[in-house]
Amino acid sequence: MANTMQFDLVTPERKLASFPATEVQIPGADGDLTAMQGHAPLITSLRPGVLRATGADGYKSFVVSGGFAEVTGDGVAVLAERAVPIEEATGTIIDSMLDEARSLAAAALPEDKDAAMKLVHDIETLRGTVAI
Amino acid sequence: MPSLKDLKNRIGSVKSTRKITKAMQMVAAAKLRRAQDAAEAARPYAERMTAVMAGLAASVGSSSSAPRLLAGTGADKVHLLVVMTSERGLCGGFNSTIVRLARAQATSLLSRGKTVKILTVGKKGREQLRRDFGQYMIGHVDMAEVKRVGYVNAQGIAKDILSRFDAGEFDVATIFFNRFQSVISQIPTAQQIIPAVFEGEAKASTLYDYEPSEEGILADLLPRGVATQIFTALLENGASEQGARMSAMDNATRNAGDMIDRLTIVYNRSRQAAITKELIEIISGAEAL
Numbered sequence: 001m002a003n004t005m006q007f008d009l010v011t012p013e014r015k016l017a018s019f020p021a022t023e024v025q026i027p028g029a030d031g032d033l034t035a036m037q038g039h040a041p042l043i044t045s046l047r048p049g050v051l052r053a054t055g056a057d058g059y060k061s062f063v064v065s066g067g068f069a070e071v072t073g074d075g076v077a078v079l080a081e082r083a084v085p086i087e088e089a090t091g092t093i094i095d096s097m098l099d100e101a102r103s104l105a106a107a108a109l110p111e112d113k114d115a116a117m118k119l120v121h122d123i124e125t126l127r128g129t130v131a132i
Numbered sequence: 133m134p135s136l137k138d139l140k141n142r143i144g145s146v147k148s149t150r151k152i153t154k155a156m157q158m159v160a161a162a163k164l165r166r167a168q169d170a171a172e173a174a175r176p177y178a179e180r181m182t183a184v185m186a187g188l189a190a191s192v193g194s195s196s197s198a199p200r201l202l203a204g205t206g207a208d209k210v211h212l213l214v215v216m217t218s219e220r221g222l223c224g225g226f227n228s229t230i231v232r233l234a235r236a237q238a239t240s241l242l243s244r245g246k247t248v249k250i251l252t253v254g255k256k257g258r259e260q261l262r263r264d265f266g267q268y269m270i271g272h273v274d275m276a277e278v279k280r281v282g283y284v285n286a287q288g289i290a291k292d293i294l295s296r297f298d299a300g301e302f303d304v305a306t307i308f309f310n311r312f313q314s315v316i317s318q319i320p321t322a323q324q325i326i327p328a329v330f331e332g333e334a335k336a337s338t339l340y341d342y343e344p345s346e347e348g349i350l351a352d353l354l355p356r357g358v359a360t361q362i363f364t365a366l367l368e369n370g371a372s373e374q375g376a377r378m379s380a381m382d383n384a385t386r387n388a389g390d391m392i393d394r395l396t397i398v399y400n401r402s403r404q405a406a407i408t409k410e411l412i413e414i415i416s417g418a419e420a421l
Contacts, residue, residue: 008176010176011283012174012177012178012283012360012363013173013174013282013283014174015173015176015177029343030343030344041339041341042341042342043184043188043341043343043349044344044349045343045344045348045349045352066356068184068349068352070180070184077180079177079181
């Protein structure tokens with residue numbers, strides 16, 4: 001029996017997932033990380049990417065962007081500004097995210113330019129992995 | 133004394149009024165359920181968000197490097213009042229209660245020599261505030277096209293407010309909305325969103341590691357927090373509006389029913405009186421022969 005922890009994925013509009021998971025891969029702002037039971041308490045902001053939670057019956061993937069994840073020893077709560085199950089993440093959804101990011105990057109102040117461009121790049125990579 | 137025909141028409145018109153208010157009540161009831169579900173679904177996010185932000189604010193707040201959204205501009209001169217009302221009427225005192233609260237606040241701020249700016253969301257509030265505070269209004273957000281309040285709407289409003297804040301247009305922002313208590317009770321609420329305040333003391337939670345850094349996350353979260361608070365307010369307002377409309381329409385339906393009963397009695401009396409009168413005329417005519 002693998003050790004499990006509570007995994008919650010919520011967006012402002014609804015609760016997307018809530019089940020016991022053995023491990024959760026989180027696309028953190030400073031790099032991807034995997035949280036398992038007993039992980040040191042951590043709060044990280046998210047970059048757009050794929051979140052994968054492994055439960056008792058296989059894993060579930062979600063495309064997330066914006067927000068943060070709260071990791072404690074016995075649970076992971078992901079608060080994403082936008083999140084969709086990967087099966088529903090069609091090209092259009094990601095394209096709309098991409099357009100948003102591009103317009104943000106275009107309007108960004110010089111000192112924020114790097115971050116904004118990184119965001120665009122992240123979403124482009126994401127678009128590649130989902131590949132529709 | 134109205135004629136029999138007038139009374140009949142009157143009863144007919146009140147009956148159709150009752151049908152309309154009854155239908156509106158049922159529509160409001162259905163919408164209320166949906167609005168309540170939406171408010172319910174949004175709660176976990178908002179609660180978690182506030183908890184994390186409160187924790188962060190407690191640890192960062194005292195330092196001088198705290199973001200302006202948390203620490204404020206250092207001044208308390210210009211107040212922005214964001215008044216959220218509905219787009220439609222016929223919902224009892226829903227809009228008036230919000231407007232009354234906002235008006236009281238604006239008046240007290242003005243009397244203390246502060247500058248007031250008003251941003252209205254929803255048509256009804258703007259209409260009611262325009263006469264007294266027209267010169268303070270700096271913007272209006274039209275929600276008429278919005279069928280279902282989504283997070284995007286809140287983001288739009290938050291963006292507008294934040295860009296004004298960054299431009300130094302105001303020091304303190306407060307939102308006005310109705311908090312949904314039950315169908316018969318909605319509580320007009322004023323909530324300060326900039327600089328952020330957190331109710332209650334943040335409990336000493338677990339010590340977290342922060343990636344990238346406490347300040348970084350806080351700077352990222354605060355604007356989102358504003359959007360979340362606005363979103364919550366919009367949802368609460370949506371549920372309150374439907375609740376208020378439901379009880380207002382329920383009252384209207386009941387009043388229409390009472391009126392129909394009263395008019396029917398008057399109608400029957402005058403009909404009987406007319407018959408009696410005709411009979412008397414016939415009988416007295418026959419007797420005279």
